[in-house]
Amino acid sequence: MFGINSIIKVIKIVYDQAKEEYLNEDKVREQLLNLNLKYERGDINQEEYRAQEKKLMQRIKDIREYKRGFREEGGREE
Template sequence: MFFLKTFINFVSLIHEYIDKEINDESKVQKELYEIRLKYEMGEISKEDYEEIKDHLMLRLQEIKKRKQKNEEE
């Protein structure tokens, strides 16, 4: 029984960590800033920059939608 409770607590902690990582707007904003710097410094092409930026913007929108949905519940 102890093992089961410990395992459930462990899984719960992992779930909380993943949820925080997935829903962290500041991390996505930091990535947007970093990718912009790389583009401006010529480290990546415009095409790569646009592709990554679009992906990050979608992630940011999804995070905001999830937060809004959670607030409404």
């Protein structure tokens, strides 16, 4: 049977991986490129493109602000 420390360790690992994935600016840029391809192929219209692009650009801005604030607080990025 797992002890409480093991459970906490697993939760921390999952949290750290999810955070790393969410804060990965390269992945968001890749999503922007894919969005552009969809638009160019005609898979989505201009309205849908702009709406999704706006969300992705906001996410990049949020990631950068988070990282900037983290550094200013003396934190260490992993």
